[in-house]
Structure formats: structure tokens, C-alpha cells
Amino acid sequence: MHRLSPAALGALLRVPRGRAPFSSSSSSSSSSSAPPQPAIAAKEPFPVELKAGKTYAWCSCGHSKRQPFCDGSHKKAAPGMSSLRFTPQEDGPAWLCGCKRTQNPPYCDGTHNGEEVQGAPLPPQP
Numbered sequence: 071m072h073r074l075s076p077a078a079l080g081a082l083l084r085v086p087r088g089r090a091p092f093s094s095s096s097s098s099s100s101s102s103s104a105p106p107q108p109a110i111a112a113k114e115p116f117p118v119e120l121k122a123g124k125t126y127a128w129c130s131c132g133h134s135k136r137q138p139f140c141d142g143s144h145k146k147a148a149p150g151m152s153s154l155r156f157t158p159q160e161d162g163p164a165w166l167c168g169c170k171r172t173q174n175p176p177y178c179d180g181t182h183n184g185e186e187v188q189g190a191p192l193p194p195q196p
């Protein structure tokens with residue numbers, strides 16, 4: 071279900087909460103304190119081509135230099151955060167969240183269109 075027509079993609083980017091079939095798990099341990107706020111890596115989603123059955127690690131902290139995927143930067147830049155591992159069930163294109171504010175991780179749900187993301191400064195690029 072990652073194959074989207076341009077119209078469906080447009081709807082997805084505007085709809086606040088979408089659903090996509092995949093299995094996921096986080097390697098982080100649970101804590102009773104509030105989770106740290108991720109950095110905004112980009113103000114739009116990243117288009118990617120996913121392979122069914124392959125496990126990916128989506129960057130949830132926003133500090134990876136391999137966006138939208140994890141490069142281990144969270145260990146120093148965002149202790150307490152970890153990547154989100156997920157395994158798509160179908161081959162195909164997908165839009166992975168770059169703002170790290172989606173309510174449907176790792177997929178974009180349109181949250182990036184809000185003022186919190188669009189009005190925020192981006193971290194300096196190397």
C-alpha cells in the first residue's frame with residue numbers, strides 16, 4: 071500500500087493522521103519522563119523506495135546525516151532517543167517524515183505543514 075497516486079499523496083500530505091501497513095518496533099526503553107524533543111531535520115518528507123521484508127531504521131531524533139535513516143547520531147546528539155525500526159510489507163515508494171513530528175512514524179502525516187515546523191529554524195547544515 072505504498073504505491074500512491076499523486077492525488078492520494080496530496081491527500082496524505084494534508085490529512086493529519088494517516089495509516090500505512092507495516093510492522094515496527096522501537097529499540098528504546100520506556101521511561102516515565104517526557105521524551106526529548108527531536109530536531110527538525112527537514113520541513114518536508116523524504117521520498118524513498120522501500121523493499122518488502124527489509125528492515126529499515128528511521129531516524130527519530132533528527133540528527134542523522136543519512137536522513138531519513140539512522141546513522142547512530144542519536145547516541146551523542148540525543149541520548150535517550152533511538153531509531154524506529156520498521157519492515158514494509160510491500161515494495162514501493164513511501165514518504166518518510168523529515169520533521170520528526172509525525173503521529174504516524176515513520177510515515178509523513180502532514181504535520182510538517184503546521185506552524186511549529188514551518189516557523190522553526192532548521193539546524194545549521196554542515
Ligand code: FES
Nearest residue numbers: 167168169178181
Ligand atoms: S515531514 Fe510530514 S509529518 Fe514530518
